[in-house]
Amino acid sequence: MVKLYDGGAYLVHGRELVPEQEALKVAALTGKAADKAEARKGTIAYSILKEHNTSDDMNHLKLRFDSMASHDITFVGIIQTARASGLNEFPIPYVMTNCHNSLCAVGGTINEDDHVFGLSAAKKYGGIFVPPHIAVIHQYMREMMAGCGRMILGSDSHTRYGALGTMAIGEGGGELVKQLLRDTYDVAYPGVVAIYLTGCPSPFVGPHDVALAIIGAVFQSGYVKNKIMEFVGPGVSSMDTDYRNGVDVMTTETTCLSSIWKTDEDTKAYLDLHGRRDAYKELNPEEVAYYDGVVYVDLSTIKPMIALPFHPSNTYEINQLNENLGDILRTVEKEAERMAGSSKASLSLTDKIVNGKLMVQQGVIAGCAGGNYSNVMAAAHLLSGKNCGNDIFNLSVYPSSQPVYMDLVKKGAISELMAAGATVRTAFCGPCFGAGDTPSNNSLSIRHTTRNFPNREGSKPGSGQISCVALMDARSIAATAANGGYLTSAEGYGEDYLVPAYEFDSSSYDRRVYQGFGKALPETPLIYGPNIKDWPAMSALTENILLRVCAKIMDPVTTTDELIPSGETSSYRSNPLGLAEFTLSRRDPEYVERSKKVNELEQNRKSGKAPLEAGQPLESVFQALGTYLNQSKQMAAETEIGSIIYAVKPGDGSAREQAASCQRVLGGLANIAKEYATKRYRSNVMNWGMLPFLLDEEPDFEVGDFIYVPGIRTALDGDMKHIPAYVVKNREGYPIHEIGLHIADMTPEEREIVKAGCLINYNRNKNQQKS
Structure with missing residues (x-):
């Protein structure tokens, strides 16, 4: 059972939940009247945020992190941006792993070129470099960097x-650049929601089952969106730390900002095992803590779960699905048909029902x-x-790090898997985002990975290829x-099995990971492969802007995997213009050419040329607006x-x-949205x-129309609560109507x-002002 509280609640002595409307009970339990403002400070989250806040205002946080992590899709761009902004040395431990583009099957040498660049940057600026196949990013950070009370970006x-016990946040590269330049992560104090765990999971229930049950309960309502999920209650101690890690990593799929758990002797044992006893301290809520909401989870009631395509929140109990296969699978087929649109792709799942x-x-x-x-054990x-059989079904297993792989070998688990017909690979994130194990066309893959968004497994609907996860x-x-x-x-399987204790061996890390923090070698040259390009110049925002609508997506949610x-395609991530050619390629293939034409208009304007498009003078738009x-004729210039x-x-x-x-x-200048799915994308x-516009009403404009924002x-x-804008329709006569845009709060x-x-421009301006 997963139950959402309607409103906030107090947690007393770490065990007793008191709904806000029953606050008088707090006094009966503690001898003191409930003080909501003071009790907000009683959460674990508050204490960690306060410790890392560099301002005196807890309502508007300016955070500095203890360490950072990037993988090989993102670290080249981050370093290039930081270099252009004045980077001299990494001021905090910065771990660069190579777990996303570990294979060199696409793009010639460019994947390994980026790895070489990353190692040279670790030497030059004082970073930590984890070579390919050694560990996936988050397993390395768990084993070697996380600690109680810390924050990691x-x-x-x-x-x-x-x-x-580490409050960690996933963000875009720009936020990491700010930390490298000794700036701060600025955010309003978030809401904190208690994830109150009670009971104990059944032996056949794994961490993914628990995580999917929670995601299915909270995602659609946005119950924890941009909030911190704080795991408390007696059920925490029913799971060992490795199990908790498996639940915790999936909190991302709820759209929360971050997560934090109470710690205990098992947390201490995990850190001690990894040679980091000093990283432990006990974290618990204060005697009285107030939470902005509660997700009550009875672990003993959770059954093996499945999240059907095309989102981790599309959840069912596996037995429930098996009892209603036809009806439920047809809903997925209809969604696939809607997403495929006019493409040649077609997905069928009901044809995979054999003898029920x-x-x-x-x-x-x-x-x-x-x-x-x-999990692997x-x-x-x-x-x-x-x-596993020798028919079409196949099973692949990727241990999350070399130390994990080594102990699985010692315990005989790898032999057991191979003997059953599974293939075992090195640490790699590719299956999670479509760079490995792409299924065949019209296939269904079941995965213990993090996401099952449309086309993320490697489908190309525009080429008639579609599969799902x-x-x-x-x-x-x-x-x-x-x-x-x-x-x-898994119900009925392995119910008497106890996972043997894990034995951590750091030798692969000791021998292969480059530990450069605090030992920067400024004279070390950066080694550039031919695909690594600098960011193109971008101009400052003008007082007035004219926007041409180049894509209009009316889906309930648009994922970042659809945007890029x-x-x-991630092999081209170190070449900004090369990668940009793939923007919206699987959602709106005409977007790139439309945007290029608009950008050509802007370049012509800046050079003083008459802005023309397909023989139609753009001046007609400005004349209509004028x-x-x-307004004057100078509007266009x-x-x-x-x-x-x-x-x-x-x-x-x-x-x-x-x-x-x-x-x-x-040449993009803005997004318009009803809401932004995540803080990190905004x-x-x-x-x-780019401007993060919001529009409350339905969009009364189409692709090709212009929007003028003076x-x-x-x-x-x-x-920014009301920003007048004017839509100029892309048809004869250029009829105009006003719309009301607005922008949610932005920091200075x-x-x-x-x-x-x-x-980059902002940091350059700051550096020039200092000099």
Whole structure:
């Protein structure tokens, strides 16, 4: 049972929940009347945020982190941005892992070129470099960097180490650049929601089952959006820390800001095992703590779960799905048909029902969620002496780090898996984002990984290729494999099994990880591969802007994987203009050419040329606006021209800043949305100098229309609650109507970044003022 409280609650003595409307009970339990303002300070989250806040105002936080982490899709761009902004040395430990583009199957030498660049940067600036195949980013950070009371910032959305007492946040690269330049992460004090755990998971229930049950309960309502999830209650101690890590990493899929767990002797044992006893301290709420909401989870009631395509919140109990296969799978088929649109792609799932059972084509256990020691050990136990079969179903297992792999070998688990027919690979995140184990066309893959967004597994609907992923725990994936690929719940399998204690061996890290923090070698040259390019110049925002609508997406949610596809396109992430060619390629393939044409208009304007498009003078638009608004003929010369995307709710998913930067290098100036799915995407939009507009009503404009926003720089200095804008329809006569845009609160620094045109320009301006 997962239950959401309607309103806030007090937690007394770490165990007793008192709904806010029953606050008088607090006095009966403590002898003191409830003080909501003071009790807000009683959360674990408050104490950590206060410790890391550099300002005197706890309502408007300015945070500095203890360490940071990036992988090889993001660290090149971050370092390039920081260099252009005046970087001299990494001021805090900065871990660069190579777990996303570990393989060199696409783009020639460019993946390994980026790895070489990363090592040279670690030497020059004093970083920590984890070579390919050694560890996935989050497992290394758990094992070697996380600690109780610490804060870690990562350029990957699944930066979550709450089960180790670390408040970790996944953000776009711009926020990491700020930390490298000794600036701060600025955010309003977030709400804190208690995830109150009671009971104990059944032996056949794994961490993914618990996580999916919570995600399914909270995502649609936005119950924890941009809030901190604080795991408390007696149920925490029913799970060991490796299990908790598996639950915690999935909190990202709720759209929360971060997570934190109470710590105990098991947390201490985990850190001690990894040679970091000094990283432990007990974290508990104060005697009375107030939470803005409560998610009550009875762990004993959770059953093996599945998240069907195309989101981790599309959850069902596996037995529930098996009892209603046809009806439920047809809803997925309809959603696939809607997403495929006019493409040639077609997905069918009901044809995979054989004798009343669902036959799946692939299983994968991998990454920061699935590749943990206890998950792989449980899967190996379930498959001991079993046979995956030699038909279409296949199973791949990726342990999350070399130390985990080494102990799995010592325990015999790798042999058990291989003997059953599974293939075992090195640490790699590729299956999670479409760069590895892409299923065949019209196939269903079941995965203990983090996401199952559309096309994230490697589909190309525009080329007629489509497959899909369902998320499941490693235990149920193993049970399915043992049954030759027929979807099977782990219930009834391995109920008497206890995972043997993990034995950590750091030798692979000791011998291969470059430890350069505090030992910068400034004379070391950066080694550039031919694909590594500098950011193109971006101009400051003008007082007036004219935006051309180049994409209009009316889906309920638009993921970052749709804005800039993952998978093989990520090989071009070190080349801003090269990567930009893929923007919206699997959602609106015409977007790039439309944006390029708009950018050409802006370049012509800046050079003084007459802005023409397809023989139609753009001056006609300005003449219509000039007449309507009674403004001068100078309007065109003083107005920057750029492209814009409208999406109902953009930015769910990855922290990759390329979702915004690719729009910007093509000439994008703004997004318009009903709401932004995540804080990190909105931050990316602003750090790349684009305006995060909001529009409450339905968009009365289409692709090709123009939107004129006068006085936008002045508006950025105001409250931004009403920003008049004028839609000029792209048809004869250019009829005009007004719309009311607005922008949610921005920090003073964010306003200046947008006005400067991007974070690089903002930092250059600051450096010039200092000199």
